[in-house]
Amino acid sequence: MSSKSAPSESLLDELQTTLAHGTVARRVETLRRVTDLFINGAVDYSDQQIGLFDDVFQCLMEHIETSAKALLANRLALIDTAPPHTIRALAFDDLIEVAAPVLSRSERLDDDALIETARNKSQAHLMAISTRRVLSGAVTDVLVLRGNDEVIHSTVNNPGAEFSERGFTRLIDRAEGDDNLATCVAMRPTIPRHLYLKLLAKASVTVRERLQAANPHQAGEVPTAVREATWLARSAPSAITRETAIAHALVKSLYEDGRLDEFQVAAFAEAGKFDEANAAIAALAKVSLSVAENMMLETRAEGVMILAKVSGMSWSTVKAIINMRDDLSRMEPTDLQACKDTYERLRPSTAQQVLRFHRMQQIAAPAA
Numbered sequence: 001m002s003s004k005s006a007p008s009e010s011l012l013d014e015l016q017t018t019l020a021h022g023t024v025a026r027r028v029e030t031l032r033r034v035t036d037l038f039i040n041g042a043v044d045y046s047d048q049q050i051g052l053f054d055d056v057f058q059c060l061m062e063h064i065e066t067s068a069k070a071l072l073a074n075r076l077a078l079i080d081t082a083p084p085h086t087i088r089a090l091a092f093d094d095l096i097e098v099a100a101p102v103l104s105r106s107e108r109l110d111d112d113a114l115i116e117t118a119r120n121k122s123q124a125h126l127m128a129i130s131t132r133r134v135l136s137g138a139v140t141d142v143l144v145l146r147g148n149d150e151v152i153h154s155t156v157n158n159p160g161a162e163f164s165e166r167g168f169t170r171l172i173d174r175a176e177g178d179d180n181l182a183t184c185v186a187m188r189p190t191i192p193r194h195l196y197l198k199l200l201a202k203a204s205v206t207v208r209e210r211l212q213a214a215n216p217h218q219a220g221e222v223p224t225a226v227r228e229a230t231w232l233a234r235s236a237p238s239a240i241t242r243e244t245a246i247a248h249a250l251v252k253s254l255y256e257d258g259r260l261d262e263f264q265v266a267a268f269a270e271a272g273k274f275d276e277a278n279a280a281i282a283a284l285a286k287v288s289l290s291v292a293e294n295m296m297l298e299t300r301a302e303g304v305m306i307l308a309k310v311s312g313m314s315w316s317t318v319k320a321i322i323n324m325r326d327d328l329s330r331m332e333p334t335d336l337q338a339c340k341d342t343y344e345r346l347r348p349s350t351a352q353q354v355l356r357f358h359r360m361q362q363i364a365a366p367a368a
Contacts, residue, residue: 015056028068031060035075042081054083061086066095073101082108091117096124103128111138118142123151130154130161137164144170149178156184163188168195176202183210194298247275248289255283262313269320274328277321284311291358301325301334305343306358309351315340 018030038045038053045053061069073090076082087108093099102109103117103125118126119142126147129139135158143155144167152174155161163171168191175182185191186199186207200208254260260280268277274296282292285307295303301322308318322334 018060024063024065027060027062027064031057031064031068031072034060035072038083039075039079042079045081050081050083054085057083057086058089061089066098069093069095069098070101073098077101077105080107082106084108088113092121094121096122096128099125100128104131105133111136114139115142118146123148126151127154130158132158133160135161137162137167140164141167144174149181153181153184156181156188163190165192165195168192172199172202175199179204179206179210182207183214186211187214194294244275247273248279251276251279251283254280260284262311262317265313266317266320269317269324272324272327274324277324281307281311281321284313285355286310287355287359295358296321296325301339302342303358305339305346306351306354309343309346309348310355312348315343318343 015030015034018026034053034056038057057072061072069090072086073093076087076090087102087106091099091102091106091109091113099117099121103114114129114132115138118129118139126143127150129135130143130147130151131154135143135155140155140161140163143151144163147155152171156171168185168188171181171185172195175185182199182203186196186203191199251260254264260283262284265277265280265284268280278293278296279289281296281304282289285292287307292307295307297303304321304325305318308321318339319336322336322339326333
């Protein structure tokens with residue numbers, strides 16, 4: 001160590017004596033002095049020097065009382081160059097008064113450490129993590145999965161928290177019957193459109209009124225989104241009716257008899273028969289009903305165009321499907337000319353690649 005950062009001779013002697021046969025009180029006092037020494041020169045230490053402090057801290061932490069560990073955690077939590085193994089040991093301490101300062105504030109903890117803690121420690125540990133300045137989607141996935149109501153609300157109200165699509169999906173499930181949580185989730189700026197609609201389809205009048213009040217300049221968007229959400233909800237697995245089942249059986253029969261083609265798809269679309277059109281395009285594109293349905297119900301028309309291109313359909317059939325979507329959802333009419341230009345440029349090989357991605361997403365979702 002440099003002369004600035006090197007412990008004094010007396011401190012080295014004291015450290016050696018303390019580690020050999022010092023009392024708990026002696027360890028605490030030495031720990032305080034070593035902590036002072038580290039903090040005073042932290043910005044100048046090399047990785048090797050920090051590693052030396054790391055070893056010393058961990059030795060001194062053995063057999064000391066909780067209050068001393070908690071004090072150490074508070075002092076090191078705000079130091080960006082704090083010894084990493086010491087920080088990790090403090091974060092994994094079962095006592096929350098020791099772990100909380102580090103879990104909530106230390107930049108030394110990476111996502112792997114936070115995830116491991118969130119998976120294995122108490123709700124109090126999860127609560128501390130939920131208050132961090134920044135939370136990645138990987139970390140919030142675990143908080144949403146394991147957290148109690150208090151942890152969930154804290155995480156959703158954290159402006160620095162990111163959420164994956166899987167995390168948002170779980171939050172929507174958790175928000176049923178909880179108007180406060182539903183409102184907070186709906187107001188997250190990064191919530192995917194289709195999940196926002198799913199939430200609205202389940203939301204109470206209170207939630208919808210709160211969303212309109214919170215964004216007066218977008219108040220007109222909520223009723224439109226509710227109509228769109230209602231359309232989405234009608235095709236959810238739990239909403240499949242006897243009529244839908246009959247429609248699926250009809251299309252299956254046509255397909256097995258070799259009588260299903262794009263002209264039949266266009267006829268279904270022009271008649272406003274969504275269930276039949278959806279099942280038909282799923283069969284021709286050789287995808288499951290759920291994959292086709294998710295793509296058909298996307299807010300924009302790209303999913304329809306991918307399925308149609310893979311099936312070799314003409315623009316006139318695609319146009320009929322898009323018009324059916326617009327009529328059923330009561331959304332703003334789609335820009336057909338822009339869609340036509342996109343469809344004509346779209347290569348079948350590109351469509352196949354995108355479709356493979358959708359299939360993989362569908363397979364991965366239940367496993368996740």
